[in-house]
Amino acid sequence: MDKERLLQKFDAFMRSLTKEDKIAVHFHADADGVSSGVIVAKTIERLRGKKVDLVFYQEPYWVTDETIEKLQKNNITKYIIVDQSVDERPEQIKKVELFAKILILDHHSYKTDLNSEKTLFVHADKISSLLPVRYPVAKLSFDVCKRVKNIDDLDWVSCFGLIGDVGYNYWKEFVDDSLKKYGFQITNEGPSSAFGKITKLVTAAKCYKTEKVVECFEVIYAATTPKDVINSPLRKYQAAINEEIQYWLKQRHNAEVHGDLIIMEINPKYQIYSPFTTVLSMEYFPKSATVIVISDTGGKDLNISGRRQDGKFKVNELLKEAAKSVGGNGGGHPIAAGGQIPKEKKKLFKEALIKLYEGMKKA
Numbered sequence: 103m104d105k106e107r108l109l110q111k112f113d114a115f116m117r118s119l120t121k122e123d124k125i126a127v128h129f130h131a132d133a134d135g136v137s138s139g140v141i142v143a144k145t146i147e148r149l150r151g152k153k154v155d156l157v158f159y160q161e162p163y164w165v166t167d168e169t170i171e172k173l174q175k176n177n178i179t180k181y182i183i184v185d186q187s188v189d190e191r192p193e194q195i196k197k198v199e200l201f202a203k204i205l206i207l208d209h210h211s212y213k214t215d216l217n218s219e220k221t222l223f224v225h226a227d228k229i230s231s232l233l234p235v236r237y238p239v240a241k242l243s244f245d246v247c248k249r250v251k252n253i254d255d256l257d258w259v260s261c262f263g264l265i266g267d268v269g270y271n272y273w274k275e276f277v278d279d280s281l282k283k284y285g286f287q288i289t290n291e292g293p294s295s296a297f298g299k300i301t302k303l304v305t306a307a308k309c310y311k312t313e314k315v316v317e318c319f320e321v322i323y324a325a326t327t328p329k330d331v332i333n334s335p336l337r338k339y340q341a342a343i344n345e346e347i348q349y350w351l352k353q354r355h356n357a358e359v360h361g362d363l364i365i366m367e368i369n370p371k372y373q374i375y376s377p378f379t380t381v382l383s384m385e386y387f388p389k390s391a392t393v394i395v396i397s398d399t400g401g402k403d404l405n406i407s408g409r410r411q412d413g414k415f416k417v418n419e420l421l422k423e424a425a426k427s428v429g430g431n432g433g434g435h436p437i438a439a440g441g442q443i444p445k446e447k448k449k450l451f452k453e454a455l456i457k458l459y460e461g462m463k464k465a
């Protein structure tokens with residue numbers, strides 16, 4: 103389907119929604135997902151004069167039998183999925199098609215084009231020549247929804263979402279115009295802007311407890327200006343997260359040092375391992391150190407997180423190999439990576455890590 107045809111189908115889908123429809127919005131539990139969920143849900147409320155009926159995120163991200171049960175229990179007739187790739191289980195989508203029409207807005211890579219009689223799959227790669235990863239659904243949903251309703255006042259919602267998916271550099275003019283419109287400073291970096299503050303509030307709330315993304319959705323939905331969110335009770339989660347990170351930074355003397363390989367074990371109250379490892383490696387150890395954090399938050403797996411700020415050794419390969427050797431998984435970027443390992447394999451993992459690292463240094 104070409105772009106024009108797809109967009110016309112999108113317009114028709116949105117304009118066909120009535121008050122009698124039971125509409126569910128399923129969003130990815132991150133800033134881009136919350137943003138695009140709010141944009142789509144608000145556009146629908148404005149179009150049909152009634153809020154959507156059900157809003158949720160879920161883990162795992164694909165459509166499960168429980169998802170289908172929930173949709174049926176709520177008599178859903180229109181199921182909208184934003185910023186979530188569901189093409190891995192196309193047979194589950196077929197099951198939903200028996201009782202509901204589906205709209206998917208996404209930019210993740212996919213194998214199956216889900217477009218059918220009942221499903222409209224609007225993917226970034228069909229709308230824009232940009233790499234899909236650079237076209238966050240926060241921006242995609244804003245661009246398509248504004249075709250059917252005036253949503254000029256939701257530009258800031260799009261902005262904090264696209265900043266969350268590292269999209270500022272590709273949408274600088276849009277974000278800067280919007281910052282100006284609300285009287286905020288242009289900072290030339292997404293995260294340090296006023297909208298970046300909202301992105302961080304959402305990210306912290308998710309770290310605190312994934313289910314708090316629903317509260318983020320509600321707070322942002324109810325807000326009329328970005329300031330309403332910046333000054334909202336969501337700040338308490340960020341304060342808790344920051345306090346926890348500070349606590350563990352003070353424990354850094356407990357880290358094991360093997361030359362320039364630093365391994366630290368933590369058991370924090372919240373899922374702080376990723377931002378914690380970043381701060382630890384950027385501000386407390388030399389950029390020429392490889393910093394690995396093993397985090398236990400009570401689950402059956404441990405989270406592993408690694409940074410090598412000067413890029414001399416590929417921490418994604420290091421974590422991938424070491425985790426794989428104990429039945430875990432790992433990956434990411436050369437300077438920043440993560441993964442999981444079974445809790446009982448911690449000692450073996452550390453041994454593998456040290457040995458692999460020695461090998462990398464000799465190579």
Ligand SMILES: [Mn+2]
Binds near residue numbers: 209239
């Ligand atoms: Mn996204």
